[in-house]
Amino acid sequence: MTASPVPTAMAPMLEIDGLDAWYGEAQILFGLSLTVGRGEAVALVGRNGAGKSTTLKAIIGLARRRARRLALRGADIAALPTHAIARLGVGYVPEDRRIFTELTVAENLDLGRRTGASDAASRGPRWSVEDVVALFPNLGGMLDRPGGQMSGGEQQMLSVARALMGDPALLLLDEPSEGVAPIVVEQMIDALLRLKASGLSLLISEQNSALCEAICERAYLIEQGELRWQGAMDGLAAASETAGIFGKI
């Protein structure tokens, strides 16, 4: 089947078939295929170094990639640069959060607004500063605080909030629970459930099984850059055990 040149109403939010990715000469992903339906939450799991972050980076063009098919709502994005993919409604929350430490929380949020989806056809739900503060109340009292003076958990919330300010239809989250306190993981689960209920599509790289189970319907398990298993969330524990990574996710 050939790729449709324009978005189609019936196509999944994200379709990936045969994705390879490289850093320099080193190939990291080998023929990965996955799909995220509209309004669906999908987990990408695997041990450290399996290629989860690289998968998210390859989708948005931050890692060199080649695919038989890489499509957003049926439209081919394989040749597009990162900023163009962001404008089509793909938000990205990087593992290292990338908070601008010299800028205030409000300024970080404003940057998210400026680099996000650009037209009504590609946008997801609209977000204002008030909306993201309602989602993450901790941010409300610190809008004038420099990003560098926030805790790791607060920075994680700001990183998600900043991506939301771009009105994404698809949000890629790289280990949103990593390095944050259990109470923040609970708040993150609550926020992601609300995002899902609002109709956002989510692709979440995670090692925290509680977060995956609370939010996602399906999971893909990758090992050494290859797909090892895919299925409904309730089959993941057994698959992980077989793959020898039970307890890691």
Ligand SMILES: Nc1ncnc2c1ncn2[C@@H]1O[C@H](COP(=O)(O)OP(=O)(O)OP(=O)(O)O)[C@@H](O)[C@H]1O
């Ligand atoms: N910038 C880079 N240059 C070269 N190799 C890299 C780079 N980033 C990651 N790698 C390598 O690519 C492989 C996959 O890494 P990746 O970060 O995608 O894994 P991951 O599943 O997200 O694991 P983690 O949970 O540790 O982030 C690893 O072998 C890693 O060392």
